[in-house]
Amino acid sequence: MSFFMYLHIKSGIINILIVVTVFLFTVQFQAQERKTFFIKENDPVKIVYDNQGTTLDSIVSYLLADDLERVLSWKPRVLKFNGDLDLENAILIGNYKSKFIKTYVKDTINSNFLSQSESFFTGLRKNVNNAPNFIIAGTDARGTAYGVFSISEQIGVNPWYWWADVPTIKKNEIRINATDKYSNEPSVKxxxxxxxxxxxxxxxxxxxxxxxxxxxxxxxxxxxxxxxxxxxxxxxxxxxxxxxxxxxxxxxxxxxxxxxxxxxxxxxxxxxxxxxxxxxxxxxxxxxxxxxxxxxxxxxxxxxxxxxxxxxxxxxxxxxxxxxxxxxxxxxxxxxxxxxxxxxxxxxxxxxxxxxxxxxxxxxxxxxxxxxxxxxxxxxxxxxxxxxxxxxxxxxxxxxxxxxxxxxxxxxxxxxxxxxxxxxxxxxxxxxxxxxxxxxxxxxxxxxxxxxxxxxxxxxxxxxxxxxxxxxxxxxxxxxxxxEKRSIINHQQSFYENIFGKDNAHKITALKNSYYELAYERKPEYMGWSQTEPTTPVKATAYNPYNYGDEINLRLGYYERLGNVSDSIYKSLPVELKSTFFQLIHYPVKGAMYMNQKHLYRDLAEKYEQSNRVEANVFKDKSLAAYDSIIYITEQYNLHISNGKWNHIMSMQPRKLPVFDKPSIDISISESNPMGISYQIEGYVDKGSELPTFYKGFGDSYYIDVFLTKQGKEKWHFKNLPKYLKVSKHSGLLESDNNKYSERIKFSVDWNLISKEDNINTVFYLRVGSEIFPIKVNIQDYKEVNCNECFYEKNGFAVAYAASGFQENTRGDVVWKPVKGLGYTSSVMQAVPFKMKPLDTLHFSRNHPKLKYQFYTESITDTAKLVLAALPSHPLTKNHKVRVGVQWDNEEINIVNFETYGRSEEWKQNVLRNLAIKEMNVSLKKKGKHTLTIYMIDEGVALDFIYVKTNAETLPYSLLEETNNKIKYQ
Incomplete structure (x- = not known):
């Protein structure tokens, strides 16, 4: 074969390939067009339901017409089938097995689909004159309805269009995906x-x-x-x-x-x-x-x-x-x-x-x-x-x-x-x-x-x-x-995107999950620390403004950030979305924020009164203002959104329980010295004149508050600060006339500035007006601080922030699986799978999956407490309990059972704080390394976090961190 003949043949083949490609593309394009059902104003569609069908066929046909009107601003005609087989450009609604639908759908269908309940078919079929019709057919009446409403969602009508006033975006035409679809049977009957x-x-x-x-x-x-x-x-x-x-x-x-x-x-x-x-x-x-x-x-x-x-x-x-x-x-x-x-x-x-x-x-x-x-x-x-x-x-x-x-x-x-x-x-x-x-x-x-x-x-x-x-x-x-692992995040983002658009969906999802996370620790309705049946009066919360980084102000800060984000989104939305956002997002977020402010500001007022802080009256006013704000946003809900459509739907005090009442706060300040000082307490009692111990390699930060104890103004400043001690502010001025009643000064250590010659446990001074307060600095070092998965005793506590922070996780037929989004840590370790029987309590080391944790302690004591926190769940079946095996170092294995009974006081506290806690004594016979091993027994147990404490002080209520602004569920 000559070279030129080769080129000629090759050229012909290429031309043929081009023609075939164009043909296939055209066929594909035409096929794609045939799988789309168009609804246009100049070519109005009809909705036809089976005259032999159920009442629900008629109802959903008219509801679909209403939905199309919401999108197109014109309403299709709804007709009962009269035997006319020449129907075209119509939406046909009926039972898949009916004579009406069989006229148009002549496919041989898998018998499995026909035997399914509450299932539906949607697709394009042509009449006797080759004109298109869109078919919605169910295996029963509800199946047909679900098929209809799946199309409503596809055209942009949200299921909550009425109950949450979700607006519908107007369009000039609608394109319905008409590719054949056979739905599955529902998962639950x-x-x-x-x-x-x-x-x-x-x-x-x-x-x-x-x-x-x-x-x-x-x-x-x-x-x-x-x-x-x-x-x-x-x-x-x-x-x-x-x-x-x-x-x-x-x-x-x-x-x-x-x-x-x-x-x-x-x-x-x-x-x-x-x-x-x-x-x-x-x-x-x-x-x-x-x-x-x-x-x-x-x-x-x-x-x-x-x-x-x-x-x-x-x-x-x-x-x-x-x-x-x-x-x-x-x-x-x-x-x-x-x-x-x-x-x-x-x-x-x-x-x-x-x-x-x-x-x-x-x-x-x-x-x-x-x-x-x-x-x-x-x-x-x-x-x-x-x-x-x-x-x-x-x-x-x-x-x-x-x-x-x-x-x-x-x-x-x-x-x-x-x-x-x-x-x-x-x-x-x-x-x-x-x-x-x-x-x-x-x-x-x-x-x-x-x-x-x-x-x-x-x-x-x-x-x-x-x-x-x-x-x-x-x-x-x-x-x-x-x-799927991210199913909740995906579901939330899809839910909010369908209403508020893609740009807002992620922000709203993050906002709501932070809202859930804070309420997981304590619901807004429980912030009075009261109970009902019998009803008890409100009392101070368990949040502490001095311990663990100031639990009260940390929680207030988180809620304030949520409120600000909600305000920002609300203001940015177009007017037609504001009512929907108010109902689904804004009211619950702001309501939870105000309820927390009402009770926590009251706490601050009463606790600060004990130190004669003039600021106590400020927090009293803030508590009362939060109560007024709940009244205001509830009136907005009932009287103003959606033109009063929801009047009387929202009560700010269901059953009029004490937690909803206007706070009663009686403050009396005995003015004495012009200023006072309070210290952050970390783990043990306030020594009155020293900061909690700083530990090398941990980035610890602590604070003191300086505050006015009477009206006026006072200066303060530090003297003899060690060079390695970083401070947020060296001096300041408090003025009651400018509403500056207190100042929080934060301290941390720059370890690079410490030399061997430095006296690392030293004293510096705070001068407040004419008074001088000595403040002691304590510094500690761990030799093995480079262990990323270890937990260290600091100020009397060795904290495993999350049970998911294990060093070792053995696996078998049953496993400890991390579950995101649950617990105070948003990442629990759960015993799965659920269909297994409980493991025996005789052969732990050989047969049981186990979690291992490593602790370093600085105390030697026989009275240390190991505290295990878990979800307050119940036995999986009557054959299960809620047990784990616990071994400290090489001591004998103890069985810990989180199970509660009836409406015991333990169960009540568990559900109010959303946490089950068990304590056991452990012996710290030496300083340094210790090993904790937790063995699986009952499937379903979900471990949240772990403490080892060496003193008698109460545990922190919260696990919030000042620097932890990330969303923990991601």
């Missing part, structure tokens, strides 16, 4: 919310603002709630049931609305057989005592089962007291368990009486709540088809889950979880502060333990817990995205 403790928000808002025609939560309110549930791909409601609200069935339209929306109606643990005892059990009926009043109670239940036989319902079985109280009329656990078995048998007879379906196909739930757990464990005859619903302890930690035997029941199991709670030791009904990381971890634990039949979230009034509700229901619908 029944997914929903419990409206509870509605007395201070939802009920007064519905009664006075939204539904005044009946002065209550009625069908108008429920239709909005049901729409929200469907948009969030949920399906279940436990209706509001407090005395302020009439029973759900009191208004005949309520169950009708539920039936129209295909919402499953259940009831709480205290409301058997869809009855609201608080409203519906009349005094004339006698005692709610099945033992002595069986006939009346059965008649009472019979009426409701008959009335509800045509609605979608889950029947709570069993019996408790009238309202969240123990069973009446029984004198022993044995008697209670036997009676409960009888009650459930009778209830199932009623269900069979009014339902043609087999009893094992009628949804029933048995909620193991409070004292019911004791009866269940004693032994009741619970049919296997009844769903076993486990509960958290009301504070976010699941009390127990099904073991391998319990998991075999055909009814499966579920979880009733709280994001809002009324009760002992203290309510949290005002602001929602349950950590998303905790929600994720506890519900992943539940899912892994096969609690997949029912997830119900107590959301209180809905409004405060909007994001928590979104997260919980998203997990219940599709657990898979939450198996």
């Amino acid at each position: 029944f997914r929903g919310i419990f409206l509870n403790d509605e007395d201070w928000g939802l009920q007064p808002w519905a009664a006075k603002t939204f539904e005044p025609e009946i002065s209550d939560i009625g069908p108008k309110t429920y239709s909005k709630i049901f729409e929200l549930l469907l948009r969030l791909k949920a399906n279940t409601i436990w209706p509001a049931m407090h005395p302020s609200t009439k029973a759900f069935f009191h208004y005949s339209e309520n169950p009708k609305i539920a039936k129209l929306y295909h919402i499953v109606v259940g009831t709480s643990h205290a409301e058997p057989m869809l009855r609201n005892n608080v409203d519906e059990w009349k005094k004339s009926y006698g005692k709610f005592d099945f033992k002595s009043n069986q006939e009346t109670i059965l008649k009472y239940w019979d009426q409701r089962v008959k009335e509800a036989k045509d609605i979608h319902g889950i029947y709570t079985v069993g019996i408790r007291g009238i309202h969240d109280s123990g069973m009446e009329g029984v004198s022993s656990t044995k008697e209670g368990a036997e009676l409960l078995t009888t009650v459930i048998k009778k209830q199932r007879e009623l269900l069979s009486k009014y339902n043609e379906k087999p009893i094992n196909t009628i949804p029933q739930a048995f909620t193991v709540y409070k004292e019911v757990l004791k009866l269940y464990d004693f032994g009741i005859d619970l049919p296997q088809d009844i769903t076993l619903v486990w509960t958290d302890d009301n504070y976010g930690y699941i009390r127990r889950l099904s073991d391998s035997l319990e998991q075999q029941g055909s009814g499966g199991s579920g979880v009733y979880y709280h994001a809002s709670y009324w009760g002992r030791p203290h309510d949290y009904l005002w602001l929602s502060t349950t950590s998303p990381f905790l929600i994720k971890e506890e519900m992943l634990k539940a899912y892994e333990m096969n609690a997949r039949n029912m997830w119900i979230l107590n959301v209180g009034d809905i409004k405060p817990a909007s994001y928590e509700m979104q997260l919980f229901l998203d997990m219940a619908y599709d657990i898979n995205p939450f198996l």
Whole structure:
């Protein structure tokens, strides 16, 4: 072959390749176009729903039309299918197996999809004339609804468009991704919310603002709630049931609305057989005592089962007291368990009486709540088809889950979880502060333990817990995205980006996670250090303004920064987003800030009064101002945002508990010397004239305060400062007329300036007016300070800031896994996997994964304390406890159990501080290196941090650091 012939052939091949490439690109482009469904004003689309379909098909068709109008400013026509097969440029809505949809979708579908519940198909299909139509078809009515609302989200209508006033961006046209999609079946079968403790928000808002025609939560309110549930791909409601609200069935339209929306109606643990005892059990009926009043109670239940036989319902079985109280009329656990078995048998007879379906196909739930757990464990005859619903302890930690035997029941199991709670030791009904990381971890634990039949979230009034509700229901619908490490951060950023845009999403996510982190340590509702049931008065907090870097001002500083960030974002937003930001972000952040300021400024006023600091009166005024600020922002919420739409939805003092009261502060300053001085105390008692010890290589920083003790002005300055001591300020002037009542001077050591000749433990002087105060400097050196993963005793404490700071982590079939976002340290070490049995307590060194820590101490004592801090979680199953094996140096292994019982005082303190603490004695027989080994026993244990202390002083309450401005969860 000649060279020129070769070139000719090659040129031809290249031309062919070019033609083929262009052709393939064109085909690909055309295919891509065919997978996009356009909606334009000049080519109006129609929405057509199946004339043989369900009522929900019609409802979601009209809601989709409304959503399109929100985007396009014009509303498509909604039509009922009339048999016309020439439909074009239409959105067709119906059941996938219906004749209507089959006309257009002739694909051979995997039988797995057809057998799925609550699933949907979306895609483009052509009519007989080759004109495009967009199909939304579900395997059932709710599946169709979820498909419709997935399209609403795609076009930019947020599920919270109404409940949080999220605006919709206007467009001239809409492009819907029309690539075929077959959704998966939901991860959890029944997914929903419990409206509870509605007395201070939802009920007064519905009664006075939204539904005044009946002065209550009625069908108008429920239709909005049901729409929200469907948009969030949920399906279940436990209706509001407090005395302020009439029973759900009191208004005949309520169950009708539920039936129209295909919402499953259940009831709480205290409301058997869809009855609201608080409203519906009349005094004339006698005692709610099945033992002595069986006939009346059965008649009472019979009426409701008959009335509800045509609605979608889950029947709570069993019996408790009238309202969240123990069973009446029984004198022993044995008697209670036997009676409960009888009650459930009778209830199932009623269900069979009014339902043609087999009893094992009628949804029933048995909620193991409070004292019911004791009866269940004693032994009741619970049919296997009844769903076993486990509960958290009301504070976010699941009390127990099904073991391998319990998991075999055909009814499966579920979880009733709280994001809002009324009760002992203290309510949290005002602001929602349950950590998303905790929600994720506890519900992943539940899912892994096969609690997949029912997830119900107590959301209180809905409004405060909007994001928590979104997260919980998203997990219940599709657990898979939450198996990823950064799933919570990703979920938050996606949630906020869809509302406030990409530029604001990261800032808001960081802001809210700092908000959760501070509340994790102490919720705003707990800042009075008071309790309820019985209710106690407020008292001083456990935060200390002198110890550990000034815990009070550190916490105040963090909250002030959050408030400033929230203010900044709020001001930068366009007017149409301000109301939404106020509801979801600004009010909770500023409310938490003001509540902390109210109590912590009061603390400063009272503690500074003891030193005769004139400034005490300043902090008294700040405390009172914070209270006034809570009033102001609550009035904004109720009266001004969204033109008064939410009037009466927010109360700043649910149940009027003492923590919400205006602070009572009585300050009296006895003016004496013009100025005073106070020292930072680190670890042990204030020696009055010396700084805590500086340790080489640790970057320690300490402070003293100089302050006025009477009105006027005074100068201060230092004398004889050692050259190696760095000081933030050498002299200053305090003036009451300029509101400069005190000054904090910080000290650190420049170790490069210390020579062998220096007297490193020396004294310098502070001159205040005519007085001179000697101040001693102490310096200490560790020879092995280069150990990055070691912990050192300093000023009487050896602090392991996080259990994740281990030196060694052995692995096996079970492991210690770091979990980000949890605990005071935002990084706990958790024993996993959950499906394993507890390890034995006989062969630690050979069989148990272990964490090793290294400590260096400077004390020799037999009375040192090892303090272990963990999440206040509960045993994973009835076969577990909350144990670890603990070995100090080469001494014998001790078993430490974090388990608490009932509503003990230990449990109360654990949930109020969100921490479980156990102490054990350790012996420091020598200075220098010590080894701590923690052996795994029970899966589910989550270690937070560790202390070794050599004195009797109290532990710090907080783990905040002045320099720790980073977001710890990242």
